[in-house]
Amino acid sequence: MEQTMRWYGPNDPVSLMDIRQAGASGIVTALHQIPNGDIWSREAIAERKHMIETAGLNWSVVESVPVHEKIKTRTGNYQQLIENYKTTLENLAAEGIFTICYNFMPILDWIRTDLEYKLPNGAKALYFEMKALAAFDCFILKRENAEASYPDEILEKALLHYKSMTPEDIALLKRTILDNLPGAEVGYTLEEFQEVLNTYNNIDRKKLEEHLMLFLNEIIPTAERLGVFMAIHPDDPPFSILGLPRIMSSAKDIARILTDNNSPNNGITFCTGSLGVRADNDLVDIVEKFGDHIHFIHLRSTLRDMEGNFYEANHLEGDVPMYEVIKKLMTLQKKRNKVIPMRPDHGHQILTDLNTKTNPGYSAIGRLKGLAELRGVMYSLQNQH
Template identity: 70%
Template structure:
């Protein structure tokens, strides 16, 4: 697979030189400075592409072209925003950048409740705890209906968790959930977030599914005409949160999205971390069943429990059967005669990462370790009979 790393542009503390030294050949990035819904001009795309190529790398995948909330809700000037999205696809394709990762998660992109969870070996990692989310939802945000959204056992744990938070701890939990995370384009105050939730009060799962279908109805013909491939990212975490519907969490969701908009240019970002949080998602079977529609691969592993809690494990540990998954992906790649772009998704903070400024989940050394492990795994699989 093509080895890539995510880069957040010129302000990313992990530089293009760092990424090249890690052994990657491709870059996954976006024009994060352009507000959601605006057209990415050819000039701005060329400028970013030039920086990448001057560093000896190539812009392999766009992650992401954000889908505006008005499009997800089909409100406001959503039709104008869809037209802008089409123009961005055309402009990217004109520069031979033709894999576009996106998601259809309402309001929040991926969410965690702790960004610096310390492991026994001293490394730090991203962590999600249901009791912490419930504490935020029920006792900080105080969302209407929040108490009915969680099992009684979780509510009891959330009460105890919240009772032990001081003012600093409450503020840290708020900021962890509401502030910009890499990939998200906006942050919220508590009041702004409640208003954003209120905007979705009449949008259930069925309506959000329909809105995605209608969005793809419009953008896929443009993608087909321009040899561009849309790759939807799974929900993270892959279950409803804060009263918001989720529509890309399970194997059945993948099947629905691909069948309702049947096109070779309609596909998925196969994220083993997001999908692997659910025990009922058979990752190897997903590759077997939907491999022709996998346009981009995120390899990471999580360690989950029965309550829905999980943390980011090392890439070859956790609950993801990484050997079996990578072996199946390599067989898929051979069958398709087309190299799949892959990146090590997320990474633990280790060594100098612990004292360096990094984007949450995207430290330099932790991801280098993950890429090296995955590279070694691929090498072993490909050469096991030699």
């Protein structure tokens, strides 16, 4: 697999040379400075590509070209926004960039409730806690009928949790959920979030599935013509959040998406961390069944419990059978005769990361450690006799 790392552009505390020193050869990035829905000009793409190549690296994958909310809800000028998306793909292809990661999660990208969850060894990880989300949903946001989304035992814990929170705790939780994650081009105040939440009042799971299919009906022919590979990222977490439907969470969802738009250019980002949060997702089987449509790989592991809580584990620990997954992926590459880009995802804050400004989940040393561990597995598999 091509070894890459995500980079958030010139303002990322982790530099391109840091990434090169970590052993990666490819960069995964996006033009985060361009508002969602606007066209990425060929000039802006070329400028970013030149910056990456000057550092001795390759721009391997775009993560992400964001799908505008109006496309997801099919409201307002959504048709023009789809045309803008096609033009961006044209410009990326013209600059030699052909793998596009994107997601179709409503409103919010990946969600955590704690960005500095302290582990027993002093490292810090990203954490999702159901009672904290329920406290936000029911008692801070006060979404209508929010209580119906949670079992009684979680609601009881959420109320106790909320009552124990200081004003500073509440402000931090709001920031963490609504506007504190890297790669989220849009942040919200509580009031703004409620307004955009209302735009999904009449959009259930079935309707959102239809909207994704209609989006891909228009995008995939363009991708085929350009030789571009679209790779949808799984929902993170892979279940409904804040009453919003999520439609890319399971093997069944993957099968539907690939069947509705049957094309080799329509594919997935195989994120072991996102899919691995659900115990009913057999990751090795997913590679076996859908491997021809895996265009990009995120390797990370999570450790979950029965309540739906999880945190980012070390890359070779947690609930993901990482050795077996990598073994299957390397067999897949040989079968396809194609090198697939992968990146270590969501590293811990360790060592000097703990005293350095870092994007949540995208520390320098933590990801270096993850990449080193994954490279060791790949090396051992390559050299088995």
